[in-house]
Amino acid sequence: MxxxxxxxxDQLGKLPxxxxxxxxxxxxxxxxxxxxxxxxxxxxVDEAVNIFLKRVSDLSQSIxxxxxxxxxxxxxxxxxxxxVVVFRVLTQPVILNNNEQLFLESIKRFKDFDRLKxxxxxxxxxxxxxxxxxYRDLKPAYxxxxxYDWLNLNFDELALKKLSKRYHPSFRDLVFRTQETNYNLRGxxxxxxxxSEILHFNYSSVKAASEITTEDVEKITNVVLKExxxxxxxxxxxxxxxxxSEQAQGVVDITIETLEFVKKNI
Numbered sequence: 445m446x447x448x449x450x451x452x453x454d455q456l457g458k459l460p461x462x463x464x465x466x467x468x469x470x471x472x473x474x475x476x477x478x479x480x481x482x483x484x485x486x487x488x489v490d491e492a493v494n495i496f497l498k499r500v501s502d503l504s505q506s507i508x509x510x511x512x513x514x515x516x517x518x519x520x521x522x523x524x525x526x527x528v529v530v531f532r533v534l535t536q537p538v539i540l541n542n543n544e545q546l547f548l549e550s551i552k553r554f555k556d557f558d559r560l561k562x563x564x565x566x567x568x569x570x571x572x573x574x575x576x577x578x579y580r581d582l583k584p585a586y587x588x589x590x591x592y593d594w595l596n597l598n599f600d601e602l603a604l605k606k607l608s609k610r611y612h613p614s615f616r617d618l619v620f621r622t623q624e625t626n627y628n629l630r631g632x633x634x635x636x637x638x639x640s641e642i643l644h645f646n647y648s649s650v651k652a653a654s655e656i657t658t659e660d661v662e663k664i665t666n667v668v669l670k671e672x673x674x675x676x677x678x679x680x681x682x683x684x685x686x687x688x689s690e691q692a693q694g695v696v697d698i699t700i701e702t703l704e705f706v707k708k709n710i
Contacts, residue, residue: 445483445692446490446497446680448699449474449673456701463709466662468669469504471706475676476501492551493679496531500524500672507665514661515642515653521665522639526615528672529629532622533598539678540624546597553594560588584611592618628671635664670710677703 449471450456462470476497479490486494503524510517534550537543556575563572579588585604588594590612596604598621604611613621619636622629642653680699684692 445479445486445695446493446676446683447475447478447483447695448677448680448702449478450698450702451478451482452698453701456698456705459702459705460709466666467508468666468673468710469501469508471673472497472501472504472669488555489548489551489683492554493676496527497676499527500531500669503527504665504669507661511658511661511665514656514658515650517661518635518639518653518656519643521661521668522636522643524665525629525632525636525639525668528668528675529615529618529622530592530595531672532625532629532675533595533618535675535679536621536624537598538682539675542682544682550595550597553588553597557588557594587611625675626671628667632664632667635660666710670706673706673710674703677706 450459455474459471462468476494479486479494479497483490503520507517507520507524510520534554535547537550538547556579559572560576560579563576579586583601585601586596588596590609592613592615593611595613595618596611599607599613599617604613607613607617616633619630619633638652638656642649642656677699681696681703684699685696687693
């Protein structure tokens with residue numbers, strides 16, 4: 445079971461001090477630690493979401509450690525931004541429209557896409573060949589050839605057909621899809637482009653890096669983390685609310701309280 449960064453009102457009471465110290469990455473660490481140490485059994489969905497949680501936890505800690513070297517921290521922020529954008533597109537159907545089935549199908553494609561990459565490495569088991577054929581027999585809009593094709597279900601066929609790379613959403617397409625929730629992640633696209641310029645070294649990379657300040661890194665990291673926490677906590681509520689398990693309802697109750705705090709204070 446996925447768990448929020450707090451499991452009791454006592455822990456929730458410690459959040460104001462943490463937020464005041466501007467160490468919002470602690471919430472990622474707590475969430476990942478709680479889920480893995482106290483979450484008991486994990487479903488396949490929990491395990492897939494936990495991959496995102498682990499990635500956000502690791503990156504946010506690293507950015508915090510390197511924030512006084514903003515030119516070094518910003519490429520890590522770029523990876524954090526990518527992770528959070530992908531997570532939003534993945535979770536929007538269930539969070540906004542209660543379409544849990546679409547979310548579950550996307551999770552399956554997420555895992556299958558990773559398995560299919562083994563074929564590129566020369567691994568040709570019967571199971572993988574059957575899986576590859578299954579996707580190749582689908583209509584072009586639902587095959588999985590490029591990096592973000594596993595998220596195609598989140599676009600209707602007409603939208604996929606009109607993409608600049610037909611049937612293959614780019615990262616920019618995913619960023620624009622996040623606007624269904626709000627414009628906060630879309631508003632950071634300029635920073636993402638600058639981070640990309642620094643990461644893919646060229647003549648102007650050093651100059652671009654010098655233009656990023658510690659304050660910039662802190663500000664845009666907090667924005668991204670708030671968006672992630674909001675989506676992650678909202679997802680927990682959608683997945684567990686109304687379930688028969690008493691434990692699940694207890695998690696929902698503390699998650700709602702945490703979610704309201706995050707929205708008001710980060």
